Amino acid sequence: MFVMTTDQRQSRRDVDRVPEAVAALSAIPTIRSFDRTAGDEFQAVFDSPGALTDAIVILAELGPWSIGIGIGDVERPLPTQTRAGRGAAFERARIAVTDAKRAPHPVAVVGADPETASSAQTAARLLVLLVGERSEAGRAAVREMRRERTQSEAAATLGVTPQAMSQRLRAANWYLEEDTRMLVTRLLADAR
Template sequence: MYVLTVDQRGSRRDIDRVAPLLKDLASAPLLRPFERTAGDEVQAVTADPDTVVDLALDLVRRAHWSIGVGIGTVEEPLPAQTRAGRGPAFEAARDAVERAKKAPAAIAVEAADPLAAADADAALTLLALLVSRRSTQGHAAVALAQRGLTQAESAAELGISKQAVSQRLIAAGWHAELAGRQLAARLLERADR
């Protein structure tokens, strides 16, 4: 099981970004949805490592969050409210988000198996660094590719040539991200065994 604990960075000097985040992520495929747990922190539960990767990179793209991923068991049945959950995955997520606040890419993974957690952490950190350094134009091209548009369709939507779309995807590291997503999901799954 995976628990994501996400804390807004610099919240004392910034607007409250939790309400818009909760609205944006309301339809995410989760066992327990994102819910405000305290102040500027939200938490969610999923059993799917691909969902963890998707959400983590979405949060990285938003650039205002420290992301902790806790892996392990949870007390079942899960309570109706995410914040009432208990178990090692919740504890690991708490430790992870605290470590993420000091991490280079603001993301951290914790699990009972420290080596497996470190591997998943490294993969997510590399992906997070790739995504966080992407240009606005790169994000736009990647968003269209993620929706399944061809380069020709993306070019028409962006008002640029197909070759320019290709160049933006290359500069954005889109193909590396695809491979990295698969690797990160496999390593998260391994850490949950």
């Protein structure tokens, strides 16, 4: 199992962004849904590394989050509320979110095998870097491409030329995102 514990960065100088993040993540399939644990933290339980990767991307797009991923067993049956869960994955997620708060690319992965967890963490940090550093124009271009449009259709929707759309997608590293997502997903699965 995977447990994601997420903490809002610089929350003392910002508004509460937990409701916005939880709403943005609501379509992601989880075993136990995103649930506020305390203050500006929330947590969810996953069994799918692909869904976990999707959640990482959404949080990276939103910006001010430290993401901790714990991999391991959970006590069964899982309680109805995520925050009441127990087990190694929950404990590791707590360690991971603390580690993520100190990292320049704020995601950390802790699992039973430190080597595979470290590989998954490196890939997840690359994904956060790739997605998090996009300009607003790049984010808009990527949003249109995710709607499964052609590049020409996306350009027309944004009111830019196909050449400008191509430049935006290149600057946003759109062409690397899918490969990086697949790498993160595979490495998370290996670390399970």
